[in-house]
Amino acid sequence: MMKRFLKVPLLIAMLAAALPCLAAQEHPDGLSINQFRIVYPASETKGITWSMTNNTHRAYLMQSWVRPLDQATGLPVAEEDNKGPRDALPLLVTPPLKRVDPGEPLTLRLRQTGSSLPQDRESVFYLSVKGIPSAPDKASQTGGQLVVAVVNNMKLFYRPAGLPAGGVTKASEQLRFSLQGDALVVDNPTPFYLNFSQLKVGGQALPAATLRTLVPPKGQQRYPVPKGARNEVEWQVIGEDSRPTPVQHKTL
Known part of the structure; x- marks a missing residue:
């Protein structure tokens, strides 16, 4: 099922960190995202969900993971600078990889995997979601094909119980x-x-x-x-x- 994703001639990853792909939100023909800022209350002991919809005419391979925040820049820590394994972070996203067909929604579940986060203040991460479009059928290809993967990064705030109202x-x-x-x-x-x-x-x-x-x-x-x-x-x-x-x- 995933072979078509693996035969793309060229793949460029584009990072949309501070301002995610707003065009996807504004136009029906795109990856529609409704929530760019996520608050995870500790009271949700079974985790929370986040969703998007594929409003394009192509299937996408969606890869999702949680990244640390670079406090100095406010951006996600670059992958090459994130030395530790992804599963070492205290938050987990599932499914980490999924094919999303045209018109189909993608629903992710985020849940806490450890108790190492401070309980007297918020912690912040990024939820990164990369969309890799499928390549056109060979019959419709003309010349070289360029497949662009877009990464949207949503700030993810873990909010412990007992913080002040308001x-x-x-x-x-x-x-x-x-x-x-x-x-x-x-x-x-x-x-x-x-x-x-x-x-x-x-x-x-x-x-x-x-x-x-x-x-x-x-x-x-x-x-x-x-x-x-x-x-x-x-x-x-x-x-x-x-x-x-x-x-x-x-x-x-």
Whole structure:
């Protein structure tokens, strides 16, 4: 059944880390993904599910796995830098490999496999899903064939029981800001990871690439700011529903 996937002349893996393949969500002819931010509550003792649909005219071979987060960049740890085996991570995704025919959904189950995760704060990983399209039939091939595999990376937050109510929205209101030279220091006293959707200092917006780095729970993050940016900070973070939380303001 998988032979057609193995006969592709050329395969290029494209990494969509910070902004997954949104075109797949917007157009019916694509790999339709409804949830790019996943929260795994510890209360779900049997695990949680995540799904997507193949709205193309091709079968896809879907490969799924959990990856660590690179705290320095906010991106998934590169495969070549992930020295440990995948099964050493405390979260498991099944099925790890599955053929998905046109119009068929793919449902993955995520479950915790160990008790090594902190219980006083969130932990964050990435769920990576690679889609490899099948090659066209030989009768329809004209010249060389190029098959492109697209990797979508969804942030996966493991949330222990007993964390404060209100989640990310309430946590966003508790952030503390200070300027140290040309850096904005953000202190997060809450047990939640916070990901800015926008951050402005003195009315000047920080680049989206800068905001990939998350503010860790009970920790701090530093963001470079333009020279002379002072006075007020304005921010929004990405909520559990992947939408920005209400705008917040503070005077520095």
